[in-house]
C-alpha cells in the first residue's frame with residue numbers, strides 16, 4: 001500500500017500536536033511503520049486513509065462503536081437534535097428522556113444517573129463520590145486491568161506519572177483479578193480506610209476460580225452465573241459490604257458488548273456504582289455513572305449533608321450525546337447486538353484456533369478472552385508478549401487491508417468480513433512461520449516494534 005499522504009501529514013501533525021494524536025493508544029508507537037497514519041473517513045465495518053486505502057476496521061476508534069461507523073439510525077437522531085440547538089441554559093428535555101429510559105426502562109438495579117463526555121469523567125466521579133460517602137481516602141484499583149482514567153488518582157499510579165503528586169499515588173493501591181489474597185492483604189494493611197474497589201467486572205479472564213475455556217462462551221456463563229461459589233465478583237461484593245467500601249464496576253468496554261445492561265448483569269452481581277462510556281453513543285461523546293441513590297444523591301441538591309462536586313461540565317448537557325446514546329441503546333436492543341457480538345466473536349476465535357493449530361504455530365499466535373471481547377496475542381514460546389512479532393504480524397495484515405490491533409465487533413461486522421480477515425491472518429502466519437523458525441523476526445521487521453503506552457521515557 002502507498003502511505004505517501006499519511007506520512008506527510010503525520011509529520012506536520014507531530015509538529016503541532018504533542019504525540020501526534022489525542023489518544024496515546026492511537027499513536028505511531030502503537031502501530032507498524034508500514035501502516036496508515038491519518039484516516040479520512042469510515043462507514044459500517046470499513047475505514048479509509050487519506051491515501052485512499054480501504055481497511056476492514058476491527059478496532060473501531062478506541063472501541064467507541066457497537067453498531068458500526070456512521071450508523072444511520074444514530075446519525076439521523078443526532079442530525080434531528082442538532083437542528084433544535086445543542087446546548088441550553090437549563091437542562092434539556094433529552095437529558096430527562098435519556099435518564100428516564102436508562103434508569104426506569106433499561107437497568108434493573110440502579111436508581112440514579114449522571115452524564116459525562118468521556119469515560120475518565122465518570123470513573124473519577126465515582127472515586128470522588130466513594131471517598132465522600134465513606135469518608136476514607138484509599139482506593140483499591142485492579143492492576144490486571146490497564147486503564148481507568150486520565151486523572152491523577154490513576155495516572156499517578158502508572159509508570160508515566162511525571163507531573164502528578166506523590167499524594168495522589170499514595171492512596172491508589174493495586175490488587176489483582178481473581179487474586180483474593182491481594183484484596184485481603186490490602187484490607188488488612190489499610191483497615192477501615194478503603195473507600196472503593198474499582199475494576200472491570202470481566203476483561204480476559206472468567207471470575208470463576210475453577211474457570212474452564214467454556215466459561216468464555218455466553219451459554220456457559222448464563223448457566224453458571226449464580227451457582228458457582230468461586231465467583232470472584234461475588235467475593236468482592238461480600239468483601240465490600242463487610243468492610244463498608246463502595247464497589248465500582250467499570251463497564252466502559254464490557255458494557256454493551258457483553259450485555260447492554262453490563263457484563264455484571266450476566267453474573268448477577270451488582271455494584272454500588274458503575275461507569276459506562278465508549279460505545280454507548282456509537283461514536284459520539286457521552287458517558288455515564290449509575291448507582292445507588294444513597295451514594296449518588298450526595299452530588300445533588302436535595303440533602304442536608306456536605307455537598308460533593310460531582311461532575312459539572314459546560315458540555316455535559318450537549319444534546320448530541322444524549323440523542324446518540326438513546327438511539328444506540330434502542331438500536332442495540334432492536335437488533336440484539338450483544339448476541340451478534342458473542343456469535344461472531346465465537347466464530348472468529350474458532351477459525352483462528354483452527355488455523356494456528358493446523359499451521360502448528362499455536363505457541364506464537366493466540367486468541368484469548370471471552371467470545372464477546374477476543375484479543376489476538378503474539379507471544380514467544382515462553383508465553384511472554386513478543387512486540388516484534390506483534391508488529392510484524394500487524395504489518396502484514398494491514399497490508400492485506402485489515403486493521404485488527406484490538407477487536408471491537410459491531411453489528412456492521414459480518415461473516416464476509418471475518419472471511420477476508422482470516423485470509424489476511426493466514427497469509428501473515430504463513431509468511432511469519434519460516435521467519436520465526438529461522439530466528440529472523442527482529443532482523444526482518446521494518447521499523448520499530450510497538451512500545452507500552454505507560455513507560456517512563458520515549
Ligand SMILES: Cc1ncc(COP(=O)(O)O)c(C=O)c1O
Nearest residue numbers: 118119120147148149250252253
Ligand atoms: C476500562 C476503561 N475505563 C476508563 C477509560 C477512560 O475512558 P476515556 O478514554 O473515555 O476517558 C477507558 C479508556 O480506554 C477504559 O478502557
